[in-house]
Amino acid sequence: MNEFSIWSLLVDISIISGLLLIGxxxxxxxxxxxxxxLPASIIAGFIGLAxxxxxxxxxxxxxxxxxxxxxxIAVIFGTIPIGSAKINIRAxxxxxxxxWSYSMLLTLLMWGGGAFFGLAVINQVFTDLPSGFGxxxxxxxxxxxxxxxxxxxxxxxxxxxxxxxxxxxxxTVGILIAVLGxxxxxxxxxxxxxxxxxxxxxxxxxxxxxxxxxxNARINMGKETVSPSSIDPLVLHLSIAAFxxxxxxxxxxxxxxxxxGISVPLLSIxxxxxxxxxxxxxxxxxxxxVDGRVMERIGGSATDYLVAIGIASINITVVMDYAVPLxxxxxxxxxxxxxxxxxxxxxxxxxxxFEKSLFGWGWSTGTVAMGLSLLRIxxxxxxxxxxxxxxxxxxxxxxxxxxxxxxGPILVTAxxxxxxxxxxxxxxxxxxxxxxxxxxxxxxKKEPNKKIS
Numbered sequence: 304m305n306e307f308s309i310w311s312l313l314v315d316i317s318i319i320s321g322l323l324l325i326g327x328x329x330x331x332x333x334x335x336x337x338x339x340x341l342p343a344s345i346i347a348g349f350i351g352l353a354x355x356x357x358x359x360x361x362x363x364x365x366x367x368x369x370x371x372x373x374x375x376i377a378v379i380f381g382t383i384p385i386g387s388a389k390i391n392i393r394a395x396x397x398x399x400x401x402x403w404s405y406s407m408l409l410t411l412l413m414w415g416g417g418a419f420f421g422l423a424v425i426n427q428v429f430t431d432l433p434s435g436f437g438x439x440x441x442x443x444x445x446x447x448x449x450x451x452x453x454x455x456x457x458x459x460x461x462x463x464x465x466x467x468x469x470x471x472x473x474x475t476v477g478i479l480i481a482v483l484g485x486x487x488x489x490x491x492x493x494x495x496x497x498x499x500x501x502x503x504x505x506x507x508x509x510x511x512x513x514x515x516x517x518x519n520a521r522i523n524m525g526k527e528t529v530s531p532s533s534i535d536p537l538v539l540h541l542s543i544a545a546f547x548x549x550x551x552x553x554x555x556x557x558x559x560x561x562x563x564g565i566s567v568p569l570l571s572i573x574x575x576x577x578x579x580x581x582x583x584x585x586x587x588x589x590x591x592x593v594d595g596r597v598m599e600r601i602g603g604s605a606t607d608y609l610v611a612i613g614i615a616s617i618n619i620t621v622v623m624d625y626a627v628p629l630x631x632x633x634x635x636x637x638x639x640x641x642x643x644x645x646x647x648x649x650x651x652x653x654x655x656x657f658e659k660s661l662f663g664w665g666w667s668t669g670t671v672a673m674g675l676s677l678l679r680i681x682x683x684x685x686x687x688x689x690x691x692x693x694x695x696x697x698x699x700x701x702x703x704x705x706x707x708x709x710x711g712p713i714l715v716t717a718x719x720x721x722x723x724x725x726x727x728x729x730x731x732x733x734x735x736x737x738x739x740x741x742x743x744x745x746x747x748k749k750e751p752n753k754k755i756s
Contacts, residue, residue, distance in 0.1 A: 326347035350615075364616075372455075373456040374569075383602065385543060386593040404651055404738065414441030414707055418724035419437065432628060438454060448670075451467075451470030453708050474670075485665055647660075648660025
């Protein structure tokens with residue numbers, strides 16, 4: 304399709320939705336796909352890549368297909384604050400200190416390490432590469448397809464059009480590393496007795512393999528907070544998401560006019576607008592009519608579409624042009640992530656270090672969903688409270704992540720690519736030094752390793 308229209312949008316959504324349905328069926332029925340724990344969105348993306356413009360080119364995607372991730376990531380970040388419960392800051396600090404510290408170290412080291420390695424090694428060998436090449440590792444691995452879309456869109460504003468495809472490739476390769484590497488870590492962890500809740504793969508629930516939840520284990524997606532006679536509850540929540548993203552886009556456009564030459568990512572503004580919207584809801588006491596789980600499902604839906612579209616829109620020609628430096632970057636990223644898992648995990652966490660570190664491995668190389676999938680293998684009933692701690696710790700992570708995504712491309716294009724990795728690596732060093740100074744380093748080694756039923 305050459306001319307984009309509302310019908311082009313319909314065709315794009317229809318095709319990718321059909322591929323998501325196929326991906327769901329394949330995950331539910333094909334044993335070897337179940338063994339890889341690949342989400343339906345990943346499967347759909349690979350099918351779209353094979354049958355789309357970069358493959359045999361039989362799927363009629365529009366010429367705007369690759370632009371969708373930039374919008375979908377704004378939906379994801381814009382919905383994060385809306386409907387969230389009030390948090391006791393002191394409770395967060397006392398309960399999830401270790402998870403926050405580990406998550407922060409993963410973020411700082413993956414982003415900072417990738418950027419530093421890119422500048423110090425890769426850019427010295429491949430001198431024609433952009434100085435922001437190393438940021439592709441953090442964007443794809445610890446960030447995932449959403450962050451890769453944001454970084455790609457930001458660099459695109461400054462003239463590096465290949466960044467979007469490279470970011471999506473990084474995120475896709477990262478997921479494969481998360482899955483394959485994670486399964487190896489689980490196997491070795493069970494053999495060495497590091498796991499607390501299982502001793503082999505045989506105890507894994509069927510729903511984790513197939514993705515289909517039996518009727519006796521299902522939970523509600525959310526609650527109806529308004530009467531359908533007034534407005535459908537789902538429409539209410541979709542309207543909020545669309546309104547927040549629309550206002551964020553308007554703000555972004557005006558900032559671009561006021562600050563020419565500086566591109567502020569739409570996702571950053573969407574998150575701020577979402578915070579402001581949630582603040583207003585609480586002031587007028589209307590927050591009780593917004594269900595947090597429904598907003599999470601809207602963000603989750605946007606994530607699935609983003610992943611599928613992001614993979615399907617990868618330009619293979621561009622990837623081949625960067626094949627050698629990309630391979631070097633990904634090999635470094637896999638080794639770096641393993642060292643973080645092996646060295647920091649047992650020294651930061653005081654209890655259940657393997658379960659929590661395995662979750663960290665999954666989302667630092669792939670996505671949070673992959674981290675959860677790996678966690679469910681070794682902790683099927685989530686007794687380690689890893690996800691509870693992460694949900695609270697993530698509140699303190701979002702501002703840092705947004706600052707990296709916002710100012711990383713700006714610093715690079717302004718001619719100061721070294722500033723970001725140096726700051727991030729120093730930040731990581733400070734956290735490690737604080738743990739050692741206060742005697743918190745390595746306490747998990749004193750934990751009795753007993754299986755918990």
